[in-house]
Amino acid sequence: MSALPSREPAPRDIADVRAVPIHLPAGRIAVHDLRAGTSIVALEGALQLHFRDHSLAWLGEAVPATAINLHEGECFVMPQRGAVSIGAVHAQAAAFVLQSAHTENRLLGSLRGVAQSLIGFVRNLLRERAA
Structure with missing residues (x-):
């Protein structure tokens, strides 16, 4: 080199x-x-x-x-x-x-967190309507 x-x-x-x-x-x-x-x-x-x-x-x-x-x-x-x-x-x-690969992993982790929060919200909403 x-x-x-x-x-x-x-x-x-x-x-x-x-x-x-x-x-x-x-x-x-x-x-x-x-x-x-x-x-x-x-x-x-x-x-x-x-x-x-x-x-x-x-x-x-x-x-x-x-x-x-x-x-x-x-x-x-x-x-x-x-x-x-x-x-x-x-x-x-x-x-x-x-x-950085670390930055990409943080982005994917954030997206997963948002998806899990949305799933939890929809489940609670469906439980309230069923009751």
């Missing part, structure tokens, strides 16, 4: 990051510590992702990095937790968004 001139600091906890576009100026990379299941979506331009197998992290540089190219509009879901460097292909500006 060739190093680009500068790096962006990683956020402390990706679960706190909303789906806000992250703009990458030409020649820069962003390094993020992501949870398993986090989606990386290329919004503008092409991206190149680099990460190592987390289970072999103790071997350091001896483990080859996995490189994945994302074209505009494509999405990659992290199979494991770990540090990922995200850079623009061809040293052009790019933009991407990170979507």
